[in-house]
Amino acid sequence: MDELNNVTQEEPKKLAMVVMSGDMDKLFGAFIIATGAAAMGMRVTMFFTFWGLRAIKKNVRTGKTLFGRMLGAMYGGDITKSNPSKFSFGGMGRWMFGKMMGAHNVSKLVELRDLAVDLGVDLYGCQMSMDVMEIPQDAFIDGVKEPVGVGFFLAEAQEADMQLFI
Amino acid sequence: MSEDIKVDLDLDLKGLLCPMPMVKVSQRIGDVPVGGVIRAVATDPGAMADIPAWAKSTGNEVLSAGKEGDEYVFLVKRVK
Numbered sequence: 001m002d003e004l005n006n007v008t009q010e011e012p013k014k015l016a017m018v019v020m021s022g023d024m025d026k027l028f029g030a031f032i033i034a035t036g037a038a039a040m041g042m043r044v045t046m047f048f049t050f051w052g053l054r055a056i057k058k059n060v061r062t063g064k065t066l067f068g069r070m071l072g073a074m075y076g077g078d079i080t081k082s083n084p085s086k087f088s089f090g091g092m093g094r095w096m097f098g099k100m101m102g103a104h105n106v107s108k109l110v111e112l113r114d115l116a117v118d119l120g121v122d123l124y125g126c127q128m129s130m131d132v133m134e135i136p137q138d139a140f141i142d143g144v145k146e147p148v149g150v151g152f153f154l155a156e157a158q159e160a161d162m163q164l165f166i
Numbered sequence: 167m168s169e170d171i172k173v174d175l176d177l178d179l180k181g182l183l184c185p186m187p188m189v190k191v192s193q194r195i196g197d198v199p200v201g202g203v204i205r206a207v208a209t210d211p212g213a214m215a216d217i218p219a220w221a222k223s224t225g226n227e228v229l230s231a232g233k234e235g236d237e238y239v240f241l242v243k244r245v246k
Contacts, residue, residue: 013223036185036216039192040223105181113191
């Protein structure tokens with residue numbers, strides 16, 4: 001019985017997160033929580049959808065149709081292109097916050113994202129928004145798992161101890 | 167108080183901000199044997215809350231946590 005209890009206690013806590021935002025500040029929040037949770041021994045699943053997809057994208061062109069290519073051009077690049085949700089000023093805000101965070105020695109967003117991968121956080125793209133936005137799996141960085149849908153996320157969230165939507 | 171505790175690993179966390187002090191401790195705890203002690207020195211005041219929380223969550227033990235000048239010094243024991 002004691003052994004059984006030990007086994008139960010060894011089961012890691014789980015965090016399931018939806019990342020819908022592509023905003024720099026919100027992505028900071030998402031990856032700080034994810035890396036912190038992984039450091040605390042939690043199993044972390046991040047499900048990237050819509051504007052969040054760029055956070056796990058390489059700096060490659062995407063889009064097949066006219067609209068898809070337009071979106072790829074206007075919302076292209078990778079996580080380093082993310083702008084703060086306030087004070088964006090056409091890129092000035094990103095530069096300013098980057099300077100301020102650098103001055104305070106906060107890790108760069110891209111470093112936190114890569115750290116999440118290193119710490120074993122499971123990253124998934126949402127198949128439906130990948131289809132709509134014409135972003136294929138091979139546009140993602142290494143370490144991103146094969147695309148999944150809402151059913152997969154709900155199953156993960158159901159058995160997780162924490163669920164977050166960012 | 168801490169003089170008689172043998173330190174197995176010194177960890178410099180100075181200048182690092184959330185979540186890195188906690189992440190670094192978690193990455194290095196495996197480098198000391200079970201029962202071993204890490205002495206970590208941070209400058210982020212948030213570490214005073216985070217590192218004990220990390221220890222509680224991972225089943226390790228903070229033997230001491232205190233402010234020494236501008237630094238926060240932790241003795242963290244690997245329990246398992």
